Amino acid sequence: MHFCHSSDLWSEFPELAAGVLHVKGIHRDVSVANHVAQFEAIAQARLADSAEGELPEIQAWRRAFSRMGLKPTQYRSASEALLRRFRKEGTLPRIHPLIDLCNAASLAFAVPIAVFDLARVAGHLEVRHAAGDEIYTTFAGEIEHPEPQEVIFADAEGRAHARRWTNRQSGHSAVRDETARVLIVAEALHAGAAANVGRLVDRLDSAIRAIWSIEPQSAILGRTAPRFDC
Numbered sequence: 001m002h003f004c005h006s007s008d009l010w011s012e013f014p015e016l017a018a019g020v021l022h023v024k025g026i027h028r029d030v031s032v033a034n035h036v037a038q039f040e041a042i043a044q045a046r047l048a049d050s051a052e053g054e055l056p057e058i059q060a061w062r063r064a065f066s067r068m069g070l071k072p073t074q075y076r077s078a079s080e081a082l083l084r085r086f087r088k089e090g091t092l093p094r095i096h097p098l099i100d101l102c103n104a105a106s107l108a109f110a111v112p113i114a115v116f117d118l119a120r121v122a123g124h125l126e127v128r129h130a131a132g133d134e135i136y137t138t139f140a141g142e143i144e145h146p147e148p149q150e151v152i153f154a155d156a157e158g159r160a161h162a163r164r165w166t167n168r169q170s171g172h173s174a175v176r177d178e179t180a181r182v183l184i185v186a187e188a189l190h191a192g193a194a195a196n197v198g199r200l201v202d203r204l205d206s207a208i209r210a211i212w213s214i215e216p217q218s219a220i221l222g223r224t225a226p227r228f229d230c
Contacts, residue, residue: 001118003183004227006128009151013064017193018221019201021184022118022230023098025214028177032097032104035207039104043086046110052083057110060190061166068151070164077166078112096175101207102184109200111188112166114153118181118230120173123156125183127165136160139171153185183230194220 003020010016052058058080062072076084086092086107094100099115106113116125132148135158144163146152151165162169166187175182184204188197201218208216219228 001121001124001183001230002227003125003185003230004127005221006126007226008129009127010223010226012067013189014223015060015189015191015193016222017188017197019186019197020219020221020228021201021204021208022182022217022228023184023208023212023214024181025212026098026175026180026182027212028097030097030211032101032207032211035211036100036104039101039108040086040091043083043104043107043110046108047083047087052080052087052110055083055110056190057188057193057196058083060188060193061112064165064189065167068165070167075164075167078114078169079106079110079166082106083110096177096179097211098179098182098208099175101211102204105200105204105207106186109186109196111186111197111200113184113186113200114162114166114169115175116153116161116169116173116183116185117175117179118173118183119179121155121161121183122159125153125155125161127151127153130154130160131158134158134160136163137170137172139174141171194222 061077065072130146130150136144152160153162
């Protein structure tokens with residue numbers, strides 16, 4: 001199995017930095033409360049000084065969405081949506097320990113993080129422009145087809161595991177109670193993104209090792225090193 005971004009996407013967004021972790025041995029019989037609290041404290045401190053829309057990480061994704069022809073306040077990156085909810089409600093719903101950990105890290109770094117159950121991904125996963133005939137399953141079980149040229153996460157069978165790049169993941173490969181093997185992807189476009197994503201991956205790697213007593217495989221991808229092999 002491998003993960004990559006298409007060459008077209010690297011040409012259009014050469015500033016992109018992506019961090020990837022391949023994790024085996026996940027289960028939900030753990031506590032992530034301390035790690036989540038640490039990440040949320042960082043997010044609270046940042047939001048005390050600036051609204052989420054003023055953060056450079058969020059502004060970079062808004063510009064990217066505009067370049068893709070999307071209204072950035074109608075279609076928000078996952079990190080912006082999480083920060084907005086966290087600012088309003090002071091907390092996020094608890095879903096699964098790994099998702100709770102990644103959501104909290106996303107808050108702290110203002111960087112969108114996607115988590116895919118690899119048992120539900122066929123062959124490979126590529127971030128690319130859609131042809132328009134790919135299959136996307138919502139969390140409610142409804143079937144959609146991405147718009148042609150929309151940026152999606154697509155597998156070898158033409159299934160879209162996320163739409164509008166960092167806007168919305170699919171219910172098909174969402175983490176479940178039985179999930180054991182995942183791919184975690186963090187992407188950023190702001191100035192200094194590579195260093196920031198590197199710190200994010202290091203923090204997640206350390207947390208996962210401490211919580212689950214397992215050793216993730218990780219990498220930072222860029223235009224000159226665009227592929228991650230599991």
